[in-house]
Amino acid sequence: MSKRVTIAAVAHLVGVTPATVSMALSGNTRISAATRAKVEQAAAELGYVPSSAGRALRRQQAGAVALIVPNTSDHTFGHLYFMHVLTGLAKVAGRYGSQVIVSTSDGPTGTAYERVLQSQSADGVIVTSAAVDDPNMAALIASGLPAVLIGNSSGAISVGIDDVTASETITRHLIDVHGCQHLLHVTGTLDHQAGIDRQQGFLQAVHASGIESSMVEGDLSEPSGAAAVDHLPPSVDGIVFANDDMAVGALRVLQARGIAVPDQIRLVGFDDFGLSRLTTPTISTVTVPAEEMARVATETLFTLINGQQIPPTQTHLPVTYTYRHSCGCDDVASRRASPAAR
Amino acid sequence: MSKRVTIAAVAHLVGVTPATVSMALSGNTRISAATRAKVEQAAAELGYVPSSAGRALRRQQAGAVALIVPNTSDHTFGHLYFMHVLTGLAKVAGRYGSQVIVSTSDGPTGTAYERVLQSQSADGVIVTSAAVDDPNMAALIASGLPAVLIGNSSGAISVGIDDVTASETITRHLIDVHGCQHLLHVTGTLDHQAGIDRQQGFLQAVHASGIESSMVEGDLSEPSGAAAVDHLPPSVDGIVFANDDMAVGALRVLQARGIAVPDQIRLVGFDDFGLSRLTTPTISTVTVPAEEMARVATETLFTLINGQQIPPTQTHLPVTYTYRHSCGCDDVASRRASPAAR
């Protein structure tokens, strides 16, 4: 249990005041080069590291940003999506010398947002997977504390993708390239913007082409994907899932029933966070740049933390359409599109 | 940008001193019930939340624990293993009212351990995936700061599984149940204890049974699994992979070459963090209780943080053997075994 090395210890060793040590270490020009060298050497010798609590209290900022995941449901938290977000966040935070706090809003208190911010343990937060009517989200925005949402939300600063266009595009792929005549959409959770938008994109595509369509509500889980194909209208020849997890669940069921994918029914998913590459057949999907979204969101967050005012802005990053085997393509037809560039 | 509510503001509103507020809020019996009620109401009214910095500085503890991932290589960090660990850690930390900090040791500085601890931003750390000769690990243990390793390490307090027995058991499954005559082992990274132990377990099983065996060194990545089966000795009829990722990579290659799994070659993996369930055929594997390991490790960490002395102890949690299709079983032969109970 080695004793903590404080700034006073370094000062004592060099024979100066703590203030001098602080200034020397921060490169303040008012300290002579000679003194600075001595201080730096002493600090290194003693293994001095500034106390984050002392510094935070004095500077009035925590030196940390928090990632908040509202739905503690294991579904959200234990998901690869979360890993991609965390990876992107950590990279940028590291560049700003900031710690990363992971906070789940457990229990109905739900005030995870507020607690983290008000206790000043974080200077700002990245929020993921908030429901459209999440009251905490509204409270957070109202509080004026630095926050960036990953996803889409009017009224907040958000970084996401154009779910409508992406969903419309991959749906049209089934119609235009593969000639599907009756498409089923298995929706995501419709209290989340992404679920709503992906549904809308699907509808735009089928309405524009005039083909038949059906709709089943899902909850983004593998079982719900499986359940969605339990009673399939016979004429359905293609399914657009709001995420890959549901596509995986459905694929299992279809295969168990001896229905050939993509020969009898073509499938496409959404997200490409890691699953869709692994199944046989591999699943065609919209590749969502989750890590990049997190990086951009975190950069924006630090801009806010550094005092710059930014009005609510929705940033859309381009997605990639990754056509694998489940739609009938052959891993070759991958092509890029940038909704943001339109 | 709402102004911070300090303890002084609450004190002012009630007409008492900050000390009284502090005591009232912490339930100190020296404060009368009447005063406490008034303080609590005022605190709620103002939305008072204690400053973590002020509290940390005074109490000399951060109120946070850190999860440290030494290898920032995307391979480790973006992995589902990490999610399971984080989930378990977060649950326990939440119960202790502690924040969770995620820290990657980026760059060759490598002193992520020390920085987090010495800056007192965390009261203790959970370390994952440390190499056996990781000098940071040694320094950390020497420092006497609260730390628990997930995995196995003599000299540290660790929570893991009995990799030797688990690897031996699943290898024997291929020999005893499926009659394999020539097994290949694709190792993990051999500078990590898990890689060494799983290799040893494999060797014990093949030596005990006297069947033929081969060995290829892998690095736990999907491509290395693919590469490992590039030049396969013709008589090999079963492969034991040190993790599922490599098994997935190999499965792709074998299928592309028209080699039937499990009919011509049987495969087993290790970990079951999420991949092995998804492939066709599904991959038989050792189910490692990562989240549970993290929970136990974190409980132990808080015991240490609360001042209790614990000598270096290696805790082993029981694993489950999940026999799916890649070994020739039919998803039915799953059976449990508890090396810890022997």
Next chain:
DNA sequence: CTGAAAGCGCTTACAG
């Protein structure tokens, strides 16, 4: 029993 000071470790605004 209770009031109010001291001090955790830091940095910066101030006095000299």
Next chain:
DNA sequence: CTGAAAGCGCTTACAG
């Protein structure tokens, strides 16, 4: 130009 005090917000050991 430089030395040393003040004060961030909290809690507890001390004085009364």
